[in-house]
Structures are given as structure tokens and as C-alpha cells.
Amino acid sequence: MTSTIDWNYFISTQGRKFTPSAIRGLFPLEQIPGMVSLLAGKPNPATFPFSSISVALKPIIPSDPVETLVVESEALTEGLQYGPTAGLGGLIKWLEQLQVIRHKREKDASWRVSVGSGSQDLINKAMMALVNDGDTILLESPVYSGTLGLLEPMPCELIEIPTDTAGISADALEDTLENWNTKYPGKRFPKLLYTIPTGSNPTGCSSPLARKEKILALARKHNLLILEDDAYAFLHFNPEQQAPSYIELEARDGGETGRVIRFDSMSKILSSGMRIGFLTGPKELVDVVDLITANTNLQPSSTTQAIVLVLLNKWGHDGFLAHTRRVADFYLEKRDMFERVAHKHLDGLATWVSPDAGMFLYIDLHITKEGSQGDSSELISTTAVKKGVLAVPGKGFSPNGSISSFVRVSFSLATEEDAELAFSRLAECVREARGNRRIIF
Ligand SMILES: Cc1ncc(COP(=O)(O)O)c(C=O)c1O
Incomplete structure (x- = not known):
């Protein structure tokens, strides 16, 4: 038709x-x-x-x-x-x-x-x-x-x-x-x-x-x-x-x-x-x-x-298609390295779905406010920057600006050393924000 x-x-x-x-x-x-x-x-x-x-x-x-x-x-x-x-x-x-x-x-x-x-x-x-x-x-x-x-x-x-x-x-x-x-x-x-x-x-x-x-x-x-x-x-x-x-x-x-x-x-x-x-x-x-x-x-x-x-x-x-496969394989390796390091530092603090394509992890920091979902903006835009890690608060991806407890991090450029530093700093931010309370997921 x-x-x-x-x-x-x-x-x-x-x-x-x-x-x-x-x-x-x-x-x-x-x-x-x-x-x-x-x-x-x-x-x-x-x-x-x-x-x-x-x-x-x-x-x-x-x-x-x-x-x-x-x-x-x-x-x-x-x-x-x-x-x-x-x-x-x-x-x-x-x-x-x-x-x-x-x-x-x-x-x-x-x-x-x-x-x-x-x-x-x-x-x-x-x-x-x-x-x-x-x-x-x-x-x-x-x-x-x-x-x-x-x-x-x-x-x-x-x-x-x-x-x-x-x-x-x-x-x-x-x-x-x-x-x-x-x-x-x-x-x-x-x-x-x-x-x-x-x-x-x-x-x-x-x-x-x-x-x-x-x-x-x-x-x-x-x-x-x-x-x-x-x-x-x-x-x-x-x-x-x-x-x-x-x-x-x-x-x-x-x-x-x-x-x-x-x-x-x-x-x-x-x-x-x-x-x-x-x-x-x-x-x-x-x-x-x-x-x-x-x-x-x-x-x-x-x-x-x-x-x-x-x-x-x-x-x-x-x-061309063979080239795109090589590029995808490059990012697959990056993803695996990045997730390994993320698990090491964030398990028990945050969760995410392993991406099957692309270059991002979208991490739920499980920030709460008065028992409901809280917003990651303050933590990511202020505390994390002070500790030396830059990422995008989830709110930036909300069509109507609604709050989000997520953060987007990109693995496209990160070396293992970058990942270690970034995730240990991010983990510190979350721990501090939570008064060192752990969450059972
Ligand atoms: C989902 C999506 N669409 C479009 C674009 C824009 O890409 P381009 O560089 O082709 O303009 C991007 C860039 O990051 C993207 O993530």
C-alpha cells in the first residue's frame, strides 16, 4: 500500500x-x-x-x-x-x-x-x-x-x-x-x-x-x-x-x-x-x-x-557498515569497563539499566525528598562539581522540567582512570547526601 x-x-x-x-x-x-x-x-x-x-x-x-x-x-x-x-x-x-x-x-x-x-x-x-x-x-x-x-x-x-x-x-x-x-x-x-x-x-x-x-x-x-x-x-x-x-x-x-x-x-x-x-x-x-x-x-x-x-x-x-561495527565494538568495550567500575563504587547506592547501544549510563541515584522521588540537580550541579566530577542531572531530559533522581554519564571518552575517579567522587556525594545510610534495592 x-x-x-x-x-x-x-x-x-x-x-x-x-x-x-x-x-x-x-x-x-x-x-x-x-x-x-x-x-x-x-x-x-x-x-x-x-x-x-x-x-x-x-x-x-x-x-x-x-x-x-x-x-x-x-x-x-x-x-x-x-x-x-x-x-x-x-x-x-x-x-x-x-x-x-x-x-x-x-x-x-x-x-x-x-x-x-x-x-x-x-x-x-x-x-x-x-x-x-x-x-x-x-x-x-x-x-x-x-x-x-x-x-x-x-x-x-x-x-x-x-x-x-x-x-x-x-x-x-x-x-x-x-x-x-x-x-x-x-x-x-x-x-x-x-x-x-x-x-x-x-x-x-x-x-x-x-x-x-x-x-x-x-x-x-x-x-x-x-x-x-x-x-x-x-x-x-x-x-x-x-x-x-x-x-x-x-x-x-x-x-x-x-x-x-x-x-x-x-x-x-x-x-x-x-x-x-x-x-x-x-x-x-x-x-x-x-x-x-x-x-x-x-x-x-x-x-x-x-x-x-x-x-x-x-x-x-x-x-562503511564494517566501519560502524568497529565503532560499536569500541563503545561496547568502553561500556563494559565503565560499568565494571560503576558497580565497584555505586553498588548499594545507585542502580541503572545496562545500555544495549549508544554511549550513556542513566543512573538512578535514588534521591528522595520526604519519602518521594527527589531531584539530583543540586547534588550533581553543585556538590559533584566541587568534588571534581561533571555529569548531567536527569531533570535536563524531562520535557516539562519535572524532577528526576537520575544522572546521565557518558563513557565515550572516559579512560578507566577517569571512571575510577568519577565514580568514587559520585559515590562520595551520594553517601554524604544520604547521611551514609545505605539503601537495599
Ligand atoms: C538523540 C540525538 N539526536 C540528535 C543528536 C544531534 O546529532 P548531530 O550531531 O547529528 O546533530 C544527538 C546528539 O547528541 C542525539 O543524542
Whole structure:
């Protein structure tokens, strides 16, 4: 089945106001053979001081020779120049083929990819394209603080759907949707559901197949779009157990498609500084995101795209996926080391669920206030800093700023020595806060 989605219902008033840029809207015509283009204020590349860009690659086996990638000739001109709004043609093609391979989505005209300055840029633009004044948005909770940050100034209300060890709770979502008018009288029925299905930031938990199937069924029943932020998709520690993505699931068995808007990131696997993320979704929505890009920041950096494209063409899709496995294995080792040290210092003081993907432990410090759950903010932002350990209080991941007894710690950079120091200091903070009382979990 193809899409039955009414985009007039979903695209925001603001999204509709972006019109094709007078210049960028004509860019595709430059590709017509024989066309003389006097269109864009493209600077003459002869004036650019770069004659090539060389990038040395780390060998996979340290004793192997260092390979050098060179961006030169036409690829260099393309990489240094203004380019297509959605990203370099070669990169888009490569990424679309990646989605065909990874998510088993046959390529057709109904979906496409657009590159952004990191997935953050694309999440922001998708929200701009979809959120109206007075809308409600369903968000798993706790949730990535960066999404909360970009939603903060938007005139919408955030509705929390709790998570458990399998990610967003399907039962809680069902209850919210089925009883909307009783639970949220007078509030507009939601159109969007935002979730981080693999190695969630901050919890590190992933949603298994059965959970995703139920969430997708609810989205279809209640006419929601799923915003699938899969920034940690390539960092699953046990890929055999990784559930299919929502974008794969919606196309299974000839199901209705177009309901899933997927965000991928190159930040955790190639470079976060290059700022490359990509959006995969229904053409109608991606077109609006591109109009926002064309009228705001014009395009993502062509230069970093050109470097990445040379690398991806050299690796091929298999080589890229092999690289992502090596990165995931690196973080698996870090996780194991980090948890070992955490257990040594925090057992009896704190608990957490071992993450199956990503780079975070989300630790419940079991702080209480007058017999109920207390907030970790004071302890983490003041006492822990004084003792020399920095981490993020759980409150930063609460869509509506509600209190949290949790703390998020990242194992991506930590050495064993760092972990020893950090967890012994954190344990000291908790012990002091508790007047040295131990808790039986
Ligand atoms: C869940 C999640 N989504 C999106 C992002 C943004 O990533 P990017 O660097 O691709 O903008 C992050 C970054 O940490 C993240 O954790």
C-alpha cells in the first residue's frame, strides 16, 4: 500500500510560507546540457586558495600503511562551491542506497533523503515544517535535551510518554491517545510522536520489534507521524538483536508508508565536527524541509560533504557498515569497563539499566525528598562539581522540567582512570547526601 496521508493536515502554517528561493529554485535547470548559467552569485573558484584537499586515513590495522584520500578537480570545485540545497548529488545517491540496504526500502518517488548540518538541523527544520501554534507533541520521556532545546521556543505543548527498559511505553501511549479528551480536555489532538528507538539519549535503552510494531499500529490508528531520531542506530552492541527501524517496518507486508520521518547522524561514526546528518522521509515533507534550508542557511557544507563522499565511495556500503561495527565494538568495550567500575563504587547506592547501544549510563541515584522521588540537580550541579566530577542531572531530559533522581554519564571518552575517579567522587556525594545510610534495592 502507498501513502494515504493528508499532508495539508500535517504541514504547518509556517512551513507552507516558505517558497522556492528565486535563485536556488532554478538550480536544477543548470544541469540541462548546453545551458549557460548566469544565475547564481557563485564565486569564481579560480579565486579560492585551495588546489586540493588531502585527508590521511587511520589504517584499520595500525601497522598497515596510511592511505590518503584526495579531493581534487571537479570534486574539489563542487566541494568548495555553493551546491544543491539537499546535499551533493553523489552523496544523496549513496545515502539513499544505504537506506535501501539497511532498511529494505525499495527506492521509489515517494521518499528521498536530504542532508543537513547534523541531524539536529534537520530535526529543527522538520519541527518547523510540522508544528503549529497550540499543537501538542508526544515525546518519550526522558528525552534528548537538544530536542527539548529546539522545541522550547516553539508555541506548542510537550506531552510526555514514559519509557521503560524497552524504550517508549506502548501501553502509556495507547492510554494517552485513547483517553485524550479526558486526560487533556480542550487540548488539540497530537500529530507527532518523537522517539529515539536505539540506545536512547539518555537511557541507553532500545525498543524491540514487538514494541515498535505496537507503536506503529497506534500511530496509524490515531493518524500520527513518527519522528524516528536514530542517532545511535550504528552503535548497537549486538546487531543481531537490533530491531528493524520504523522506516523499515512501515513498508513491511505492503503496509501504508509515509508516516515515518527518520533522522540519521554521521556524528557518532565519522566526525561530529563535520556536521553531517540526513533525513529520510516522504517527499512531501522533505520538500518543505528543503525550502526551509534554501531560505535560511542555504545548504549544508559542500566541503565536508565532498570529503565524506570520497571516503564513502572508497569504502562502498559494505566498508562503511564494517566501519560502524568497529565503532560499536569500541563503545561496547568502553561500556563494559565503565560499568565494571560503576558497580565497584555505586553498588548499594545507585542502580541503572545496562545500555544495549549508544554511549550513556542513566543512573538512578535514588534521591528522595520526604519519602518521594527527589531531584539530583543540586547534588550533581553543585556538590559533584566541587568534588571534581561533571555529569548531567536527569531533570535536563524531562520535557516539562519535572524532577528526576537520575544522572546521565557518558563513557565515550572516559579512560578507566577517569571512571575510577568519577565514580568514587559520585559515590562520595551520594553517601554524604544520604547521611551514609545505605539503601537495599
Ligand atoms: C538523540 C540525538 N539526536 C540528535 C543528536 C544531534 O546529532 P548531530 O550531531 O547529528 O546533530 C544527538 C546528539 O547528541 C542525539 O543524542
